[in-house]
Amino acid sequence: MTNLLNENNYGLFFKLIFLGLLDAIGIWASVLLYFQGAYGFIVALLLGAATINYVFLSDRTYPIRYMVPGLIFLFAFVVYPIGYTFYLSTTNYGTGHILSKQQAIESLKGQYYQPEDPVSYSFEAYKNNQGDIKLILQSNTGDKTYLTGGEKLTEVNLGNERFVDSDEDGTIESFGDYELMSRTEVIGVLQKLQKWKPEANGVALQMSNLTTFDQRISRYEYLEERDRIRDRQTGELFRPEEGTFVSTTTDRSLEPGYKATVGLENFSRIFTDPMITGPFLRVFTWTFIWAFMSVLTTFVLGLGIAIILNDSRLRLKPLYKGLLILPYAIPAFISALIWRGFFNTNVGIINTKLLQPLLGLSPAWFQDPLLAKVAVLIVNLWLGFPYMMVVCLGALQSIQPELYEVAKVDGASPFQQFRKITLPLLMVSVGPLLIGSFAFNFNNFNIIFLVTRGEPPIVGATTAGSTDILISYTYKLAFGGQGATQYGLAAAISIIIFLIIGTISAINFHYTGALEEMSENV
């Protein structure tokens, strides 16, 4: 306590309040998580909270105090998703395999069948002062009447005088201290009644609606010690195999399956499935061309405009800058869809208002593979040049004007000045951004998907389209149809793309280092 007194007491006060709140939230969350059965999260949460408390209360850990929040966020938003993606890539999570094994077993146990000549029972519910509930069940065959309090069925004779039917309408109004319940009262206890499974002649009865109990035999049972499912109707046994219960004797398998670990099967499928490997090279090449051309075109245009805007003789600069930045300010989703409309062969304004009247041309933009590629590049150029312009403007202004004066004195032409001074100096600061832009466009799913959807299709047995890049192609593979979901496969593909992008980034870092060395020499 002595050293605390030397510190600023307000600081300590706020620190304790902050930690107290944090712990309160932590405990609150873990209680909620406990009720949901997410024990792994509770451990992670409590560990995290304990670390924060320790770091903030101990003097020895003072230096890392300000790094801890960052590290926690790094873990939560970078490390954990990557880890989870990797975990998913080793499972068969997808259509037919979305439940846990326990849930799948419960679901199978919930499936039932009715015996031959099923008997159904109409019921009336009765309640006493203690709130106990009893049912009188009458079979539709008319020969059986039972009284039950939930489990045991006791055969009764309604002719007995303890059953009171004063208006003689056939419905008993009371017996003992039990009184007939109204429909509304029955609805109030529905959740309880639904769980009742009284047995009659070895067959369980279950509530099927507000007036009836029906005979239902649970179709499957789980033999826990052998890890097998048994079909009561046929006697067949089913063993679990990669997320599906398969019959040990026939080729029958049960639905639903469950999420199971399948090892590296998703990865091996990517490399061996001819549907995937067939067009891979073609898609891969176009992805590179697409990323490279996107960077080149946007950079050339952006730089050109930046040089013009940087000229001291130009007036109204803020106006031009404002207008030129517009494409960057409009959400890419919207502009991509608008461009898709512009390029429409029959009704798009590019053909109807521009090319047709002026040149007499009406190119089939999205039907021709080459033109479709040109079209997406044009759209991306429009969307991407403002970024390059802004970046180049900043970089241009950092070049010392003396260099140009010296060059003029030496008699260098404007082109030589550009080639020998502007470009090399610009590359120092813009170079890494260009590589970053390359990596971004490499994965630029939005533009491809919104503008061409990867179309036009390629002739042959493949799902890849002419403008599909790796990420859009793999999206088609994993989520090909309407609602089809192959999360496991999708995760495996993401990991592979992650590795490709990672390699590009590594080269980026390496290259950046090289540029810095060069700038030191300048």
Add this chain to the structure above:
Amino acid sequence: MKKALIITLSLTLVLGTVFAASAKKAGVLEIWTDKVRYEILKPITEDFEDDYSVDVELSQINYDDIRSQFNKAAPSQEGPDILIGAHDWTGELAQNGLLEPIIMSEDLKEKFTEVSLDAFTYNDNIYGLPYSMEAIALIYNKELVEEPPETWDELMEAARELTNPEEKKYGFVYPGTGDPYHTYPFISAHGGYIFKYEGGFNPDQLGLTTEGALKGLRILDKMYEDGLIPQGIDYSTSQGLFTEGDAGMWMTGPWAISGVKEAGIDFGVMKLPPMDGNQPKPFVGVNGFYLSSYAEDMVLANEFLTNYVATEDVMTELYEEGNRPPVYKPVREKAKDDPTTAAFLESASVGTPMPNIPEMNATWGALTDKLQLISQQKQEPEAAMEAAEEIIKEAIGQGEY
């Protein structure tokens, strides 16, 4: 000391909230619906609340997201008790173990058209309570097409007269170059199919390369070749052309009608005219209510569906507000008074239900691609459909659906 106090206080707070949250009211039904049906269901569920003194929570979810959201939410017990959806989700959702069969008495089954119950049947269980069905038909502009075509040849003739690409006038448009849903009448007219129906759809029996399918697709091929159908038309483009009076005939479904009325077009609707004497059979989509296998109150949910929704009053209300052809027999008669609904009803009654097996998911992408190649005159129907079948078979074999 201070810390102990803080911790005690927060613990009290925490436990209080937890207990408050766990004391859930008995008898709550949660229903997921899209925006359109939200408005229709709101008064209906309010009546049910009064009648049964229970609470109904209606949640509005974007129609395209209902299926995927339900897939994610149901296993973690976050999903609804009842959801609204199209019948072709049945196979996938049932295979995922998320649906509970609806218990219907024989009397109740009698009240629904057979095709609507078949549409929701998977592995011999009925998984949905149907309330409407829809299929595409031919909507025509009465000013441009005075005599509705009685055969497909007449349709093509009318299209030929009206089409003038220079002036952006078209005789016949339909959404989506290559859209399998809208192109299916061409496949089915002469007996083609995607999956063979043998009491249930057989995913191993593909029918895209049958002579029947190819015959119809050759007609489609010819129409594109002659320029009778414009290239690269999606739904909104076709809608634009028709509502501005630039297209004479539009092949699409009842969802288009309100827009056509708003545009003030004098229109008529008829079932698709026969191709060489054979009726093109459009896909029939049935809408209904699904029951989640994770419903907390199964009996109440079942009660709501079979004893409340499946009554003449509610079914009439659903029809009058939603204006889609009903499947509940007592209401069907009323619907025949409206010529538009009657025409769509007729078109649906000659159609075939869209396959509800999950394998159907594997067909859309491949079919769209290959139908596009036909429309773009890059491939003959035969080669295109062979390629499509190859892809679909491969995908089904790999379990990629």
